[in-house]
Amino acid sequence: MTRSSRRSTSEDVARAAGVSRTTVSFVLNNRPGQSIPEETRQRVLEAARRLDYRPHASARTLAAGRSELVLLSIPDTRLGPGTSRFVEELTTALTEHGLTLVTHLAGAHGRLLPDVCATVNASAVVGLSPFDTETTEALYRAGAEVVLPLPDSRGDLGDAMESVGRLQAEYLISQGCRVLGYAMPVQPGLREMTEGRLAGVAGACATAGLAPPVVEEVGLEIADASRAVVRWRSSGVTGVCAYNDEFAIAVLAGLRDQGLGAPGDMAVIGVDDIPTARLAAPPLTTIRFDVHEAGRRRAEAIVAALAGRQHEQSPDAGGPQLVPRSSA
Amino acid sequence: MTRSSRRSTSEDVARAAGVSRTTVSFVLNNRPGQSIPEETRQRVLEAARRLDYRPHASARTLAAGRSELVLLSIPDTRLGPGTSRFVEELTTALTEHGLTLVTHLAGAHGRLLPDVCATVNASAVVGLSPFDTETTEALYRAGAEVVLPLPDSRGDLGDAMESVGRLQAEYLISQGCRVLGYAMPVQPGLREMTEGRLAGVAGACATAGLAPPVVEEVGLEIADASRAVVRWRSSGVTGVCAYNDEFAIAVLAGLRDQGLGAPGDMAVIGVDDIPTARLAAPPLTTIRFDVHEAGRRRAEAIVAALAGRQHEQSPDAGGPQLVPRSSA
DNA sequence: GCGCGTTACCAACGCGCGTTAGTAGACGCT
DNA sequence: AGCGTCTACTAACGCGCGTTGGTAACGCGC
Incomplete structure (x- = not known):
């Protein structure tokens, strides 16, 4: 179990590729408006791959001023099967957008939501049902950029x-x-x-x-x-x-x-x-x-809100369906 | 919805309390071996409370070199009721130790575990069943300090x-x-x-x-x-x-x-x-x-491992119990 | 030869914090 | 007075990264 020295940083990649750290950053985030010849680009990518480089989330968050963490608050009442699957879907849908979901079970013993939001530094907080105004305020104060659903909208x-x-x-x-x-x-x-x-x-x-x-x-x-x-x-x-x-x-x-x-x-x-x-x-x-559909839509709403766009809900695609069996 | 300016930093607290940022840090993490008079200490705490100060997780992680995030990997197979409750318990138990649990549903569509581990910068990765050697290696390389359960131990x-x-x-x-x-x-x-x-x-x-x-x-x-x-x-x-x-x-x-x-x-x-x-x-x-017991024990094992201690499992306290009803 | 635009790159700052090394002042002892 | 010790702090570095404001090299028209 060789706990190999330490993870490689963009500095390492830069050195390995024979360029500056800035260039590495530009290439890996393929920043537009930069002229980087294909040859250099490849050299950087190759070095990154070889060193198994992965940007350090905290550093990136700190520098960029926003994280890619979404916090989902679930009421403590034993989460039913429906909720579980919804969480599942939301997780995968957000993952596809490069966001990571952290689920927090709100309840008597746990920490308060704004606390958790601040400690994981989530940039979006999502709930199953709308938060009250006070909580919403507190969440914004805790650093959340997006809070969903808002008190007024039923979501x-x-x-x-x-x-x-x-x-x-x-x-x-x-x-x-x-x-x-x-x-x-x-x-x-x-x-x-x-x-x-x-x-x-x-x-x-x-x-x-x-x-x-x-x-x-x-x-x-x-x-x-x-x-x-x-x-x-x-x-x-x-x-x-x-x-x-x-x-x-x-x-x-x-x-x-x-x-x-x-x-x-x-x-x-x-x-x-x-x-x-x-x-x-x-x-x-x-x-x-x-739930698949629901999770996906919710994820899109979050992504849109984070991007500052207004997200118009696609009109009730994939609504509830009757499953007739014999009890009624 | 006044998205009030920005969250307060330890700098703000320092200014408000009329001390240096270092002192604030010492007080809030009540670092031992420092002589800080009660009066100053109170001033700092009061200022922190008034400003609703909460340390910025990413910054702290970056500086301290370790996060307080624990990543739990759950197999994609629809998580049953037992698992849900276990997660629930683990979450609250870890919370009591100041750790935050992030659950990741491992599956076909999602990102690979070491990837996620690196992006959330988890300091511990936990699974329900032991990881194979290869994955374990990759997790260590991704920055995890603790991986549990290890390949050999059945857990x-x-x-x-x-x-x-x-x-x-x-x-x-x-x-x-x-x-x-x-x-x-x-x-x-x-x-x-x-x-x-x-x-x-x-x-x-x-x-x-x-x-x-x-x-x-x-x-x-x-x-x-x-x-x-x-x-x-x-x-x-x-x-x-x-x-x-x-x-x-x-x-x-x-x-x-x-x-x-x-x-x-x-x-x-x-x-x-x-x-x-x-x-x-x-x-x-x-x-x-x-599950309550199980979650708590698992949490303690994690905390112990993070502290570098060997955790001797308390011998099967709270084992499985028969619930006799009428089907057998 | 000079000015100008483009290409390809990089030094350096700052995000918020933990931490180390150090300092200014008070006090006691010779 | 001079020296050492203790108290109560603080300046400053660095964690790894994104980003701004450059610069050096080169080609091109006149």
């Missing part, structure tokens, strides 16, 4: 959430449900998303001339879900939109616990299309949205 | 995997199963973990004087699992250890598809205790391990 994610809820409800209604229920997580912290989705459901009900959905808080326990089912039944609910697949599966378990079945006694629809959704009894009807 | 995770498998098998055997099956994911990339766990299961069988487990590849599809169930039945298998809860739930679905049930026709046991495990039909017996 594409917010809108997406609403259309997800709408899609759920519309499908249940199309299947003949006249009274809908909504399975809402007991955990706080998901509120942002929850509210968006619930709003979508309520909207669809209103549009169809139905009463607003009967909201019940549900935990990921059979007993919990079972009680919720009882209450829904007594309210005449025949179709339930769940916050996500995990809660939908809980509702399914609750139904089983009551000796009932989906969709016969109550239709159930989730969100996310997690791997086990198709394995549920009965296989879960759900909403999938193209 | 605590490897050992943990084996004991997980053993625990699964021992429980099924204690429940009266004489021929065991193993549900192995079709995806490659999980191989490391899979093999560890399978080895544990095989070991337990051998110890009990039973034949080695009947391995079947399973995908997360009902049809797939159903076929595996048929094959296991024809091999006389009465208990199945699944790679993790998701695959266990698949097996459960496969049993249902064949009109069979657990544990009557075939006992099933998973790993991870994911949220939906208790919601499965029947509720899934599984193995939970204390």
